[in-house]
Amino acid sequence: MKTRNLNRWLAVGALLFGAMDGAHAGEVNAAVAANFSAPAQQIAGLFQKQSGHTVKLSFGSSGKFYSQIKQGAPFDVFLAADEKNPKLLEQEGLAVANTRFVYALGKLVLWSARPGFVDDKGAVLGKGGYDKLAYADPKLAPYGLAAEETLQTMGLWNAAVQGKLVTGESIAQTYQFAATGNADMAFIALSQVTQDGKVTAGSWWLVPPHMYSPIRQSAVLLSGAKDQTAAQAFLKFLRSEQAAAVIRSFGYDKP
Structure with a gap:
């Protein structure tokens, strides 16, 4: 009888502990720039x-998220x-x-799914031997603005190049244009x-950072979550050495 009662109390205790543990667990709703999707999933x-x-x-x-947050999106x-x-x-506010x-400090790259198509100096841009060049909308995506600045720095922001541009709504869609051959x-x-730490496929040119404004990717706690422990903990973890190791493995620098 005593053993049965003890087991019963242990079972009740386990349920109570689980309920208490669940009560302390929370959910973080995070809006994340498309370029950071893979490291964000790992982190x-x-x-x-x-x-x-x-x-x-x-x-x-980032531009679309800014508009959505202003309109009350629950991030x-x-x-x-x-x-x-x-x-x-x-x-x-x-x-x-x-x-x-x-x-994270972002880096811009000119990339093609075709091996050998992009040279390591970006000279392909000036030779004109291509039909379509994709970039993200510079009004919405910082990497798109960096691409525009790069072309301006190279003296290639002209009608001939602009006539070949395909604009993605985000950096993710921009990547898809090149990955699918569009x-x-x-x-x-x-x-x-x-x-x-390695480019996995295709050919590429790592654009020198002096050709575009620094891409200083920033995080912030939104007002609706000012008292939310889980959200605060996630941002703290984003600053940890564990997160930094993941971030560097995808080619970013740390400030």
């Missing part, structure tokens, strides 16, 4: 295992591809002051074709 997985919190990731262009944290949009949200930080090559984030 979220590590965070979930260690914290018990869950992370729901949504990917898209808790914003991992943008730039500094401008998080800073604007902070100034407008939609992000918590003093929570904004740079989590564009001969594309300006994309190095992280999109990098794994474990």
Whole structure:
């Protein structure tokens, strides 16, 4: 009888402990720049295992996320591809002051799915031996603006090149244009074709950083989550050495 009662109390205790543990676990709704999708998935997985919190990731262009957040989209944290949009949200009272930080320094690459098509100096851009060049909408995506700046720096922002441009709504769609052959090559984030520190396929030119404005990818806690422990913990984890190792493995630099 005593054994039966003890087992019963142990079972009740386990249920209570599980309920208490579940009560402390939370969900983080994160808006993430499309270029950071692969590292974000790895970082979220590590965070979930260690914290018990869950992370729901949504990917898209930083400009579109900025507009959605202004319209009341229920995100808790914003991992943008730039500094401008998080800073604007902070100034407008939609992000918590003093929570904004740079989590990664992005790198621009000219990439083609075809081996040998893009040379390591980017000379292919001036030779004109291509039909379509993809880039992300510079009004929405910082990598698209960096691509435009690169072409301007090279003296190639002219009617001939502009007539060959295919514009993606996000850096993810821009990559798809080149990956599927709908564009001969594309300006994309190095992280999109990098794994474990190496470009995985195709041909590419790593654009020298002096050709475009620094891509300082910034994160911020949004006002609706100012008291949410899980969201605060996720941003803290994003600054950890574990997260930094993942970020570097996809070709980013750390500030």
